[in-house]
Amino acid sequence: MVIATALLFFSFVALAACSSSTCTFIPSINATTTNYPGSSFVKTSTYPYNVSDLSNVPIATICTSPTGNRTAELACARTYIDAIDEQLAFLYARRLGYAAVAGVSKFATNTSLNEPSRNDVVAAGMAAKVLKFGATEAAGAVMGGEGCMIYAALEYEAEIIQEDCDSRFTVDVERVCK
Ligand SMILES: *[C@@H]1O[C@H](CO)[C@@H](O)[C@H](O)[C@H]1NC(C)=O
């Protein structure tokens, strides 16, 4: 794990403009129960599978061309990648919502947003899960935090705290993503 937590510098300007005890996370107007991939309430392009049902996500060999047509394979792969990105984006936005709740919660109790031990657990957990579902631990670790997800979440949490709690709150994150 190469999470260089030593490179994360957090400066709290905890001069509590509004009372931190009453501060709560206000979700985006786009975070609704009807706004999700495949929702009948959302007009979207047609997906190559039922995005509301994970059991419908095919294994990538569905794009292997029996005649070795590489152009067809590439086009096919991109179609599925775009659909999966829709699901990832949705889950990522949902996840960031929970990160914001955690961030505001920590802000309200004057606790540091960054918890290096927790970051390690998240990255290791994602590595194990990605391996379990068919890719590599190394790729999962990057998604979980060795890359950018944790840094992006910390910056998002700080932004939310600025909007919902204290406009003077600052957090300086020096990313170590490669
Ligand atoms: C909501 O989503 C639309 C795109 O569908 C985007 O243009 C808009 O900026 C989003 N609004 C907010 C508040 O995030």
Ligand SMILES: *[C@@H]1O[C@H](CO)[C@@H](O)[C@H](O)[C@H]1NC(C)=O
């Ligand atoms: C897609 O999957 C969802 C969840 O399983 C199901 O409710 C829905 O009927 C499916 N849609 C189609 C078009 O099969």
Ligand SMILES: *[C@@H]1O[C@H](CO)[C@@H](O)[C@H](O)[C@H]1NC(C)=O
């Ligand atoms: C290969 O696939 C592409 C895209 O589907 C198609 O346009 C092209 O005609 C195919 N080439 C051959 C040799 O079948």
Ligand SMILES: *[C@@H]1O[C@H](CO)[C@@H](O)[C@H](O)[C@H]1NC(C)=O
């Ligand atoms: C918040 O924590 C900081 C750093 O630990 C400390 O200096 C400050 O007094 C605390 N503020 C409150 C309101 O407890």
